[in-house]
Amino acid sequence: MTEDIRAAVAAERRDQAELLSGLTVEQWLAPSLCEGWTVKHVVAHTTLPFRSSVTRVVLETLKSAGRFNHASDRMARKDAQLPASDLLDALKNNIDHPWTPPGGGPAGALSHDVIHGLDITVALGLDRRVPHDRLRIVLDGLKPAHVRYFGADLDGTRLEATDLDWTFGEGEPVRGLAQDLLLLVCGRTLPAGRLS
Numbered sequence: 706m707t708e709d710i711r712a713a714v715a716a717e718r719r720d721q722a723e724l725l726s727g728l729t730v731e732q733w734l735a736p737s738l739c740e741g742w743t744v745k746h747v748v749a750h751t752t753l754p755f756r757s758s759v760t761r762v763v764l765e766t767l768k769s770a771g772r773f774n775h776a777s778d779r780m781a782r783k784d785a786q787l788p789a790s791d792l793l794d795a796l797k798n799n800i801d802h803p804w805t806p807p808g809g810g811p812a813g814a815l816s817h818d819v820i821h822g823l824d825i826t827v828a829l830g831l832d833r834r835v836p837h838d839r840l841r842i843v844l845d846g847l848k849p850a851h852v853r854y855f856g857a858d859l860d861g862t863r864l865e866a867t868d869l870d871w872t873f874g875e876g877e878p879v880r881g882l883a884q885d886l887l888l889l890v891c892g893r894t895l896p897a898g899r900l901s
Contacts, residue, residue: 710811711803713839717818718800724826724833725793733789738824738893742781745792749784750777751821752795754804756784816843820891823884827895835884837869844871844883847890855892864889 725748737747753762757780769775784792806813819835820843826833852859861876866883873890881900888895 707811710815710842711801713842714811714815714818715800717815717822717835717839718796720833721818721822721825722793722797722800724822724831725796728789728829730789732829735829737828738888738895739821741778742824743785744825744829745789746781746785747821747824748789748792748796749787750781751818752792752799753777753780753784755795755799755802812842812846815839816846819843819884820887823888824893827885827888827893827899830896834882837883840883840887841869841871844869844873844887847873847887852890855890857890857892859889 728744733745733748734743736742737744739747739750742750762776762780765776765780766773769779804814805811806817809816819839822833823835825831859874862874863876863878864871864873864886865878865880866872866886867880869883871883871886873886879886879889879900885895885899889900
């Protein structure tokens with residue numbers, strides 16, 4: 706199973722590298738779904754594990770009094786000053802990189818890549834669908850703790866995917882593509898008209 710997930714991570718990174726290769730300068734600088742981040746900030750963030758040492762990450766986290774999200778934001782803002790071509794090369798050259806988030810394992814790495822990929826494609830209005838086999842791995846790992854972590858307000862809401870047999874939560878139904886519902890769990894605000 707682990708090897709299957711690692712293969713899914715590599716496939717997702719490969720697809721994203723191809724997509725990013727076709728973006729214009731304006732698209733790289735456009736807002737993503739991550740509040741306050743452009744597409745370039747997101748790619749700086751997702752390629753951080755390939756470009757930075759553990760020492761840098763630890764020191765930056767210590768500077769942020771242990772708040773990793775704060776440190777991550779600061780590093781993304783600094784690294785977004787790199788040329789887009791450098792960030793893209795970091796992704797292309799690390800398709801098979803074994804990085805996993807602390808405690809997340811390979812499924813956590815896939816979640817990280819899928820969610821941030823959607824932060825880019827949905828914000829840019831690109832019609833990219835995450836393959837269902839990859840999306841299923843991410844969705845199967847979701848727990849109520851993720852809703853709390855991301856600060857999503859899903860009380861009294863039942864998410865129902867229209868393209869997969871997947872539901873999450875209890876209450877009034879909200880229907881849409883599974884990948885859009887994943888973004889709701891992650892506290893993202895979607896463009897109008899994507900849900901019913």
